[in-house]
Amino acid sequence: MKNESFLQKQLSKQGMRQVFTILFGLIVLLVAFSIINPLFLSSRNAANLSRQIAPIIMIGIAQSFVLMTGNIDLSIGSIVGMSTMMSATLMTKGMNPWTASLITMGASLLVGLINGYLVAGFRLPPFIATLGTMTICRGIAQIVNGNYNTGAINTIPETAEAVDTFRNIFYYGRIGGIYNTVYIALVMFLIFNFVLLKTKTGRHIYALGSNAEAARLSGVSIIKTTTVAYVVSAFCSCIVGIIQCCSAGMGAMDAGNSYEMYGVAASVMGGVSTLGGTGRLIGTLVGACVWATLQNGLQFANAPVALRNIIIGIIVIVAVLLDIIIRNKKPRLISAENQEEKSSPGDDNK
Amino acid sequence: MQKDIVVMKNICKTFPGVKALDNATLQLREGEVMALLGENGAGKSTLVKILSGVYTKDSGTIEVFGKNIPVMNQKTAAENGIAIIHQELNMCPHLSITGNIFLGRELTKNGIIDDKTMQEKTREVLNRLGLKLDPATVTGTLPVAQQQLVEICRALSINAKILIMDEPTSALTNKEIEQLFDIIRQLKSEGCGIIYISHRLEELKLITDRVTIMRDGKFVTSGDYSSFTMDEIISHMVGREIKEKYPHEYANIGNTVLEVKGLNAGRLVRDVSFNVKEGEIVGMAGLLGAGRTETLRAIFGADEKESGEILVDGKSCSINDVKDAIEAGIVLVPDDRKKRGLCLNLSVRENIALPNLDELSNAGVLDNKKEEAMAEKAVKAMNIRLPGIEAGSANLSGGNQQKVVISKWLMRDSRVIMLDEPTRGIDVSAKVEIYQIMNRLKAQGIGCLFVSSELPEILGISDRIIVMCDGKITGELSREEATQEKILTLATMFENKTN
Structure with a gap:
């Protein structure tokens, strides 16, 4: 009884229905994949899977923040690439990894600021503004090390130890059997979920x-709010970039390629509307789990790479389509009402 | 006697909460210009929108050329030669004249767009109206008046025999109006029937054959234009007596709370100066497009202003954006609650809290308890009827939505509340509640400034009335001296436009 009322209460909250729908989808996927290959749920793969999910969660948070304002951020993947290359290059030059990351973070946040100002201050369409910064950031990723991927980041004797510690903290280390990356993602989720719901x-x-x-007209600053969303997006992307640097132990120029779209996929599957104003970060979290589970599970099911992409693409479309179909059943009434309201006779002679 | 080409009988149409048309009747004869007159909200536009298939009627019959048309939609309207020219232009500004005229019914030859034939046909129609325009001209580069003529060309190109013009002259200069009237006369001589809606009563004598007057969604009278005097027309339009629909209470008039000096902001706010005192409701009257909304928005910092000073309680305030205005104690309930008033995805609680988040948060973190308490208080104070403060704002009735928009501003200490068409599209009882709230506010010494296009409302609850026309204040009337006729006169004091 109590459980049911809890569920009802959750469902009554705006956007929670989609979250439960996608959660159900996730469970179906987990069951299906573990039937196809029982090794899928082995503790080893579970740990691995969770570490694959983590960056997608962060990317999802990044894109969700911007989507919720009714905009889009195409520069996410390039910021990942830029921060991977920047931090790696600085480390190969012998810089302390923390200092290197701080500088990288500074650069990334600057990109977020620029995105926000271009979109809200100068009213550039977000698609165009972030398409530009996306290209620029990828260019920076290429230029920082003279258009080469970097070498290993732990080869300078003075900093090798610090770099290895750093890599452990961000990627290889575990606490209680769970990888640190997962904790980072969860902490970020908790922080930004709090920001969205409670501030x-x-x-x-x-x-x-x-x-x-x-x-x-209620006194909300459009420029400030939009910019905050883009800066949060850049922050999350930068963390993912640094994690990638730690995981590979080097900087790859194409790191983060098309991550912005993974972010869109995780967000929309979790019920965040690309039109803005709706959705919950918990949905994005589950959406990210679905996305990474599909990648990992199809690999375990021995599906060829090309086929995997096709299947994932179809599932994203179907997931969102289903939601639209469910939603349209009811609001058709509302939209008809809207129209009548709009054209109510008070508008006479307009 | 010319034959009737349109006969609409007993047309009823109800929108949620409002009876827009109540057994309305309309007749149009061949080769005549029939002026359809009435106040804002009388149902003229609704009636012609039913005739042109934009809305569907609830009941009644429509006959066109003697043929009963049970279901009128935009397609059947076009098939029966009915075309409507809206006040706002409905054109694709980036397409050529030809592109717009043939939009949606492009001619093709073997599946390929046949530009040549379309251009020729366009030229024919342009010539028919005596317009010397190149069919390839990009429509958006033309002056508004000529764009309007292009719309008429579009109507002619589908062989429209029944032409509806809804305020066609509101954006035109005198010279352009003359050109339009020449075209109207020509169309008339070709046998077209024209339904003409306009607020500029003085221009009717130039073209009108017959008038039909509506009020409150009902047919009042019709007859030859020459058989009416202008005063008769106005009194038929205005008609009703003002009853207790408009509760008014006197309050003690105190100091000036809001003073606007020499405000300029765009074409529709020119050198506007006025004041609002404690304990009074100031009504702003005028035709649509007179600049009232723009004035309020400029005061509120929502639009940029070029010059002017705004004083609250005698202190000059620098207002550059909405936040400045709110801090200075000026708030605005905007005109279109769905477009500008509410965040429809958010709950009632969240909407009420939105402008008050500073007060409801500590170091940026929201205090849920305070927020809920505020929402509960607002709902109670405004008598908003809803299942709970978590209700989605999209699902409320118009009246309750409007109360939510007003209530969010009452949860803070404001000095001046501006309301733009606060009762548009809501039912009578909700209207009265809103008037009572305004009375309560003025009793508390808050200055109330409101814009309305419904004259009875303006007359009923204002202590003082400011009338605007074409971006300027054309007069000010006290409650005692104001009449509908005086307001209408001031509202149509157009200066001769010369360009």
């Missing part, structure tokens, strides 16, 4: 995405 800034983000004009 002024979070409320401004939802309001802006729901109705920018109404938000503005």
